[in-house]
Amino acid sequence: MTLQQTSVPALRRPAKRRDKQRLWQEMAMIAPAVLLLAIFLITPFLLSFWTAMTNQPLVPRPTPVRFVGLLNFERVFTDPLFWTSLWNVTRFTVWVLPVQCGLAFLTALLLHQKLPMQNLLRGLFFLPAITSMVVVCVIWGTLFQYPSGPLNQIVSFLSGGTIQPIDWLGDPNWAMFSIVLLSAWQAYGFQMIIYLAGLQGIPEELYDAARIDGASALRRFWHVTMPGLRPTHVFVLVITTIQAFKLYTQVAILTQGGPKESTETVVHYMVRAGFEEQKLGYASAVSVILFVIVLLIALLQRKLLRRFDV
Amino acid sequence: MSDLALSQSAPLAIPRGNGKKTLRIVQSLCILVIALVMISPLFMLLIASLKDDRFRILADMGSFRAFWVSDPTLSNYKEIAHFSGELAYGRYLFNSLVILVSTVLGGLVINSMAGFVLAWGSLRGKAVLLALVVALYVIPQESIIMPLVVMMSRAGLTDTFAVQILPWVASPLYVFLFYQFFAQLPKELYEAAEMDGASAFRIYRSIYMPLSLPALATVSILMGIESWNQYLWPTLVTQTDYARPIAVAIATFFGQDSIYWDRAMAASVLMMIPVLILYLAFQRWFVSSFVGSAVKG
Numbered sequence: 105m106t107l108q109q110t111s112v113p114a115l116r117r118p119a120k121r122r123d124k125q126r127l128w129q130e131m132a133m134i135a136p137a138v139l140l141l142a143i144f145l146i147t148p149f150l151l152s153f154w155t156a157m158t159n160q161p162l163v164p165r166p167t168p169v170r171f172v173g174l175l176n177f178e179r180v181f182t183d184p185l186f187w188t189s190l191w192n193v194t195r196f197t198v199w200v201l202p203v204q205c206g207l208a209f210l211t212a213l214l215l216h217q218k219l220p221m222q223n224l225l226r227g228l229f230f231l232p233a234i235t236s237m238v239v240v241c242v243i244w245g246t247l248f249q250y251p252s253g254p255l256n257q258i259v260s261f262l263s264g265g266t267i268q269p270i271d272w273l274g275d276p277n278w279a280m281f282s283i284v285l286l287s288a289w290q291a292y293g294f295q296m297i298i299y300l301a302g303l304q305g306i307p308e309e310l311y312d313a314a315r316i317d318g319a320s321a322l323r324r325f326w327h328v329t330m331p332g333l334r335p336t337h338v339f340v341l342v343i344t345t346i347q348a349f350k351l352y353t354q355v356a357i358l359t360q361g362g363p364k365e366s367t368e369t370v371v372h373y374m375v376r377a378g379f380e381e382q383k384l385g386y387a388s389a390v391s392v393i394l395f396v397i398v399l400l401i402a403l404l405q406r407k408l409l410r411r412f413d414v
Numbered sequence: 415m416s417d418l419a420l421s422q423s424a425p426l427a428i429p430r431g432n433g434k435k436t437l438r439i440v441q442s443l444c445i446l447v448i449a450l451v452m453i454s455p456l457f458m459l460l461i462a463s464l465k466d467d468r469f470r471i472l473a474d475m476g477s478f479r480a481f482w483v484s485d486p487t488l489s490n491y492k493e494i495a496h497f498s499g500e501l502a503y504g505r506y507l508f509n510s511l512v513i514l515v516s517t518v519l520g521g522l523v524i525n526s527m528a529g530f531v532l533a534w535g536s537l538r539g540k541a542v543l544l545a546l547v548v549a550l551y552v553i554p555q556e557s558i559i560m561p562l563v564v565m566m567s568r569a570g571l572t573d574t575f576a577v578q579i580l581p582w583v584a585s586p587l588y589v590f591l592f593y594q595f596f597a598q599l600p601k602e603l604y605e606a607a608e609m610d611g612a613s614a615f616r617i618y619r620s621i622y623m624p625l626s627l628p629a630l631a632t633v634s635i636l637m638g639i640e641s642w643n644q645y646l647w648p649t650l651v652t653q654t655d656y657a658r659p660i661a662v663a664i665a666t667f668f669g670q671d672s673i674y675w676d677r678a679m680a681a682s683v684l685m686m687i688p689v690l691i692l693y694l695a696f697q698r699w700f701v702s703s704f705v706g707s708a709v710k711g
Contacts, residue, residue, distance in 0.1 A: 123536070124609075125612075126536060126613065127536060127537065128529045129613055129615050130536065130537050130614050132615075133527040133530065133535075133614065133618065134527065134531040134532070134535070134537070134543075136524045136528075136584065137524050137525060137527065137528035137584040137589055138528070138543075140524065140580065140581075140583055141550065141586070144562065144580065145550055145553065145558060145584075147559040147561075147565070148559075148560075148561040148562040148565060149553055149557075149558050151561035152557060152558060152563070162564070194587050196476070214445050217441075219438075219441075219442045219445065221440055221442070222445075223697070223698075225445055225446065225449055227694075228450075228452070228453055229449055229452060230451040230693075231452075231453050231456055232452065232453070232455075232456070233639075233661065234639055234686075234689050234690065234693050235686060236642060236645075236661055236685055236686075237642040237643060237645060237661075238643075238661045238664045238665050238682075238685070239459070239682040239685055241453045241663070241665070241668070242664065242667070242675075242679065242682045243456070243458070243459050244455070245675075246462070246471070246475055246675060247455065247459075248476075249472060249475065253475055253476065254458075254475050254480065257477070265568050289452070289455070339463070346554070350554055350556050352556070352645075352646055353645045353646065356624035356645075356646075356665075357665050357668050358668070371556050371646075373651075374556070374560070375646070378563075384564065387560050388560045388561065391556065391557040391558070391559070391560050394554065394556060394557045395553060395554065395557040398552060398553075398557070399552055402552050
């Protein structure tokens with residue numbers, strides 16, 4: 105394209121050959137990614153729709169696999185345990201959103217200023233986020249000890265001994281809340297970084313202008329900071345919601361969905377159906393439903409962002 | 415560094431009272447206290463891993479002794495850091511490292527090449543590919559895992575390193591991040607190199623890669639954390655010690671009647687070290703470049 109400027113006819117043919125060569129090279133460069141995504145993402149994704157409509161077991165049996173239409177979906181939707189798991193992740197999401205995003209927002213506001221040891225402080229706040237969920241379970245497994253673990257000691261100290269020790273992971277009324285606590289602690293660091301980036305994106309002139317107009321710190325926060333962070337809020341809320349709906353690891357390790365199914369989640373339900381009960385078709389139906397949920401949340405984000413005009 | 419220079423020169427420009435300075439110190443001390451509260455569970459983990467009696471660990475937990483050990487010992491680490499046998503945490507750690515390094519290195523090369531072609535290539539259908547990448551990003555790992563396990567076991571890949579690396583090397587998110595990063599670099603850069611007759615790969619390798627340290631660092635940290643923390647997938651595709659990663663191994667502590675907290679704590683500390691090093695090494699670029707752009711994507 106750029107070579108046309110030279111406009112020397114003799115140059116055209118080699119240029120064309122070079123274009124062709126370039127095209128081959130580009131294809132070779134993009135091929136590994138395309139190939140890997142086709143094999144490991146697109147194929148299983150399409151397969152999951154097909155498998156969801158069959159009675160395929162996990163381990164192949166001599167009887168042929170039958171096409172059963174939407175039977176699996178019908179069974180999923182009529183299983184009370186599926187609805188319990190959906191209700192549980194909804195509960196989890198509703199609790200974890202304010203705790204985790206609030207914590208992230210608050211720490212980001214604190215850190216968004218010139219501070220001595222700035223990088224060290226940011227690093228400290230980010231440490232839980234690089235901690236593996238399995239390690240988080242080891243730590244909080246001891247914090248939650250009943251009846252005399254650290255959290256119960258703190259509760260008893262703060263309440264002057266009036267509150268009885270809580271069986272954090274063993275009491276159906278508390279188990280999901282405990283999972284919320286450790287999940288929020290583990291993950292808020294990422295949202296904090298996103299908020300920091302968002303805060304940095306608000307032009308300093310806006311604050312200066314507000315200051316000249318005599319706006320108080322509180323008013324500056326409401327009328328400059330908050331509107332400036334709208335896309336950030338939407339983004340953070342959406343990724344936290346999607347993450348929350350995929351709740352699995354901490355539940356699988358600490359409670360296995362119990363006690364009394366109070367922490368059963370959609371992904372845990374799916375894995376159990378697929379690998380303990382070996383009903384692959386059925387589990388695939390659950391995975392398709394999970395995908396639809398995530399897709400709806402992502403579409404909602406797009407809609408909200410457009411509404412906010414960004 | 416430049417931040418530091420700025421804050422030091424500031425008093426020259428705007429004379430500040432001592433009161434303001436004190437306020438700032440008090441403020442940052444408050445933040446430091448909050449930070450210490452947030453990371454106290456991690457500190458407790460480190461301290462507990464140095465105590466050799468699991469009952470004492472639990473007994474100490476409820477008091478300030480959780481943050482202090484008068485007779486530190488490495489016996490827990492010695493107990494678990496084997497390369498074979500029942501507590502082969504040396505081996506699990508090594509396995510996880512192999513998986514992490516291969517995934518990140520492979521991912522950096524493959525995703526950045528794809529991102530480069532999407533940004534500057536002359537390939538027709540580029541726009542369609544880019545839209546496809548964005549669409550694929552929505553698919554959660556959890557919802558492809560069922561058929562993928564069956565595919566992998568049919569291919570005879572169960573219990574290998576490959577099965578834990580290959581599926582996660584190429585990723586729509588990282589292709590997109592690289593695309594976004596390359597696309598914002600000036601057009602003249604590409605055109606000048608093209609005029610000089612450099613091939614596409616040459617331009618990518620000698621011009622764009624050296625400019626991409628922030629993007630490479632960000633993707634390394636994100637991919638590294640992701641790979642290191644994989645749990646669901648390796649529980650489904652590993653059955654023996656051969657390729658079992660440390661996350662799956664630590665989780666087995668919870669399956670026992672009485673949890674060996676001392677060993678679990680030591681294994682947890684071992685697991686934290688590599689990802690901590692990765693983070694410290696790349697943190698400088700990470701914080702400044704991370705997702706400022708992703709918010710709009």
